[in-house]
Structure formats: structure tokens, C-alpha cells
Amino acid sequence: xxxxxxxxxxxxxxxxxxxxxxxxxxxxxxxxxxxxxxxxxxxxxxxxxxxxxxxxxxxxxxxxxxxxxxxxxxxxxxxxxxxxxxxxxxxxx
Numbered sequence: 001x002x003x004x005x006x007x008x009x010x011x012x013x014x015x016x017x018x019x020x021x022x023x024x025x026x027x028x029x030x031x032x033x034x035x036x037x038x039x040x041x042x043x044x045x046x047x048x049x050x051x052x053x054x055x056x057x058x059x060x061x062x063x064x065x066x067x068x069x070x071x072x073x074x075x076x077x078x079x080x081x082x083x084x085x086x087x088x089x090x091x092x093x
Contacts (some may be wrong), residue, residue: 034054046075046080049063049064
């Protein structure tokens with residue numbers, strides 16, 4: 001086994017190795033903080049798109065960049081009704 005005195009560049013390599021280990025252990029400086037879970041953001045995006053496009057599904061899934069099947073799956077998964085809610089008329093009350 002070689003001593004540090006026998007290999008002069010060993011100290012430089014050791015410092016570079018330590019620096020790489022510290023860089024790997026330190027928390028990332030540019031980590032992304034997501035305030036809400038992805039499923040909450042996804043649900044809100046679908047609900048906003050449904051309201052914005054007045055429940056016209058073709059416009060909704062095209063604006064979200066997904067297919068009809070994916071929109072239907074996501075709505076079922078999040079419990080979002082696809083049909084426009086019925087407005088209670090004055091005669092019913």
C-alpha cells in the first residue's frame with residue numbers, strides 16, 4: 001500500500017473526493033418546494049378547466065393536453081362529476 005509521501009497527488013485526489021462526498025450529502029440548493037401534493041394540484045386543475053370550459057369535455061381535455069379516457073379516469077379517481085351540476089329551480093323549493 002502506498003503512503004502519501006510516495007504519491008504526491010494523493011492529497012489532491014483526497015480533497016476532491018471529500019468535496020464530492022460533501023456535495024452529495026448536502027441538501028440541494030435548488031430543490032423545488034411543492035406546497036400541495038400532486039393529486040390536489042391535479043384535481044384543482046381539472047375542476048378549474050371544467051368550470052372555465054362550461055363542462056364541454058372536448059375543450060377540457062384538449063386544454064389540459066390529455067385524452068378523453070385519461071380525463072374520465074382522473075375524474076373518477078378524484079370523485080369529480082363530469083356532468084354539469086343541475087341548478088335548483090325556484091319551483092322546487
